[in-house]
Amino acid sequence: MTSPLAPSPTPPPWPHCAEGATPGDPVGCRGIHVTGHTRCLAHLNTADRATYLATVTPGSDVDHRGTTFDEPLLIELLAALRDPTTYRPHLGNARFDHATFSAHARFDRATFSADARFDRATFSAYAGFGGATFSANVRFDHATFSANARFDRATFSAHARFDRATFSANAGFGSATFSTNARFEHATFSANAGFGGATFSAHARFDKATFSAEAGFDGAIFAADARFDSAAFSAHARFNYATFFTHAWFNHATFSADARFDHVTFSAHARFEHATFSTNAGFGYVVVGGDAGFRGVRFESASVLGPLWCWGVLDLSGAVFAAPVVIEAAAARMWCVRTRWEATATLRLWHATLDMNGAVLNFPLAVVSAAGETDPVRVETIGGVDAAHLVLTDTDLTTCRFLGAFHLDQLRLEGDTRFARTPTGTDPLRGVPLRWTGRLVLAEEHHWRALPLPGRRPRQRAGWTPAPPHPTGSAPTIPGPAALAALYRQLRKTFEDGKDEPGAADFYMGEMEMRRLDRRPGRSRAERGLLTAYWALSGYGLRASRALAWLGLAMTTTVLAMMLWGLPTSDPKPKVTGTLPAAGQAVDLTVDTGDPTLTGTTHDHLTGIRAEKATRVVLNSVVFRSSGQNLTTAGTYIEMTSRFLEPVLLGLAALAIRGRVKR
Structure with a gap:
């Protein structure tokens, strides 16, 4: 058990009673003099106290700083201040700074029509201000409430300050009304603190307040800013059905038990x-x-x-x-x-x-x-x-x-x-209308394609979306083709694991596109050329229409080439050459077929019969078969080329069709 603090040797700033001064306490009683006397109200004799109280009327100013009140003395003072029409104590300016209330302090339903000061007051027993009306500023800074303190349904029409106040028992502010600023900064609530249904019409400040037991703000209304910064809630904190009309601040607050903010x-x-x-x-x-x-x-x-x-x-x-x-x-x-x-x-x-x-x-x-x-x-x-x-x-x-x-x-x-998609419609590029193939794309590809190239025209086309500005104002980080290829490759695996073939195909195409467009130093031109050809011929094996179009174009070109230069005008006939010897000897003859020849004009070469023959030759070459048709020397090379290219195109078309069916 700690011993009480020694009395302060510093006298108060007002003329004080000094009753009971000793060498150990040279200041003695710190109660302010009653006007016309050299003693405080507590130490006036009976006659002088009665004379003073007779001068006190409802609405009078009272100044009893540092005075110690027991219950009978406070009852006498409040009785003198009681309004006969309302039966409520009515105080004007009320100064109770550093006052000590050694017994119950009952100010319930009292009216304070001017400033009320209870700074550093000590309430050793029950402190009742229920239903009280504070028409002007009220201050309880550093006040100590050792027992229950009740301010339920109290009305604070001006500033209310409880900074660094200490509530050792229950503190009740239920349904209280704070019309202007309410301050409880650094206040300590050692027992339950009830603010349920309270109305804070102006700023409410509970910064660094300490709630060691339950803190109840259920149904409270905060019409202006409410600040609970660094407040500590060691037990349950309830704000259910509370309403915060402006900003609410709980920064650095600590909730050690349940915290409820329902509704x-x-x-x-x-x-x-x-x-x-x-x-x-x-x-x-x-x-x-x-x-x-x-x-x-x-x-x-x-x-x-x-x-x-x-x-x-x-x-x-x-x-x-x-x-x-x-x-x-x-x-x-x-x-x-x-x-x-x-x-x-x-x-x-x-x-x-x-x-x-x-x-x-x-x-x-x-x-x-x-x-x-x-x-x-x-x-x-x-x-x-x-x-x-x-x-x-x-x-x-x-x-x-x-x-x-x-x-x-x-x-x-x-x-x-x-996911994002490629732009729709066509875009002019070097005078050639291009149409973007529809596929899923990453937002980063949009950002990269929208970038202008140094010293060249912008890469941006209609529909490619530029990167949004960075929140700090700096240039946003936009990955290049190599990083985009890695992103597409990893996400393609995600689609494949999810059995999403269409998504996997689109992201495979995105990966191949980024590899084709990667022009970093050291990248093989041959590889890029091969990828470009793969893209142009079949869309990386994913665009059946493109592969079929190329196959049709190649076959048509081959048919025309055969008609123009590959098919002879007429098939060569066998020719027998040799010498007839004298009778009775064997005959030695040589049978030879001449080279096919092409004669006539171009118009003569473009006939239906020649078209049928050329088509038969080309169709056979697609499946690696020889047509058996006599061809000119040029036709032989055309057929050889056709038998290499067109089966490749056919394979690419088959691969793309298979992918389309799977999708």
């Missing part, structure tokens, strides 16, 4: 940055009219967060979720930048744009569009995320940036996943 309405910003929730945190059916900030918050055992409707940004950046949690939210934007998930989690979101840049996933995390395909969640970036733990269901990835993510080949895409 709370935040009409403007709600900030919980770097707050700590050590046990359950309830934010069910919360409405936030502005931004909701949980930056750096630590949730030790929160199992459910939401449903939460946020009209602005729901910021969970840097937050830590140490236990399995389900977050249900509807927000314009949701930031999970460098958020740490130390257990499994599910994000059920409605129409939100999600930024997960640098999030740390130690366990599986599922992002689900609660509205399904009708209003999918738009994922903006997963850079720096270990995608092996990430599951995206019914999400919109048209603007998603994947650069920097790990294990993209293990990313799971469920439901209807949307």
Whole structure:
């Protein structure tokens, strides 16, 4: 047990009573002199006290700084101040600074029509201000309430200050009305603190307040800014059905027990940055009219967060979720930048744009569009995320940036996943109209194709989307073809594992496109040329129409070449040559067939009969067969070329058709 503090040797700044001064306490009683006397009210003799009280009327100013009141003395004073019409004590300017109330202090339903000062007052027993009316400023700074303090239904029409006040027992402010600023900064509530149904019409300040027992703000109304920065809630904290009409600040607040914010309405910003929730945190059916900030918050055992409707940004950046949690939210934007998930989690979101840049996933995390395909969640970036733990269901990835993510080949895409597509229509390039082949593409490819090349015309075509500006104003990081090829290759594996053949084919084409367009120093021109030919002839084995068109063009060209130069005008006839010897001797003759010849004009070569023969030759050459048709020397070489090229084109067409059937 600690011994009491020694009396201060410093006298108060007012003329004081000094009754009971001793060498150990040279100041003695610190009560202010009653006007016309040299003693405080507590030490006046009976006659002088009666004379003084006879001068006190309802509404009178009273100054009893440093005075010690027992219960009979306070009753006498309040009786003199009682209004005969309302039967309530009515005080004007009331000065009770440093006063000590050694017994019950009952100011219930009292009216303070001017300033009321209770700075550093000590209430050793019950302090009752229930239903009291404070028409001007009231101050309880550094006041000490050793027993229950009741301010229920009290009305504070001007500034109310309880800075550094100490409430050792229950403190009740239920249904109290604070018309202007209310300050409880650094206040200490050692027992239950009840503010249920209280109305704060101006700023409410609870910065660095300490709530050692239950803190109840159920149904409270905060019409202006409410600040609980660095407040400490050691027991249950309840804000159920509370309404915050402007900004609410809980930055660096500590919630050591359950914190309930169910059915709370935040009409403007709600900030919980770097707050700590050590046990359950309830934010069910919360409405936030502005931004909701949980930056750096630590949730030790929160199992459910939401449903939460946020009209602005729901910021969970840097937050830590140490236990399995389900977050249900509807927000314009949701930031999970460098958020740490130390257990499994599910994000059920409605129409939100999600930024997960640098999030740390130690366990599986599922992002689900609660509205399904009708209003999918738009994922903006997963850079720096270990995608092996990430599951995206019914999400919109048209603007998603994947650069920097790990294990993209293990990313799971469920439901209807949307990606960006190539631009539609045709675009002029060097005077030749080009049409982009429809396929799924990454947002990063849009950004890269929209970049202008140094010293050359812009690469941008109609429909390619430039990269959005970086939030810091610096140039955004846009990956080149090599990095894009790696992204496409890893994501293609994701589609293949999910048996999504169309998606896998589109991402294979994206990978091949980036390899073809990669012009880094050291890249083989022969490889790029081969890839260009592969792209031009069959769209990397994926465009059957292109391969068939080339096959048809090649066959048509070959037919025309055969008609013009390959087929002879007439088949050569056998010719016998030799010498007839004398009778009775053997005959020696040589049979020879001449070379096929081509005569006549070009018009003579283009006939139906020659077309039929040329078509037969070409069709046979496609399947590596010889037609047996006599050909000119030029025709022989044309057939040889046809028998090499056209089966290749036929194979590419067959490969593309097979891929199309699988898709």
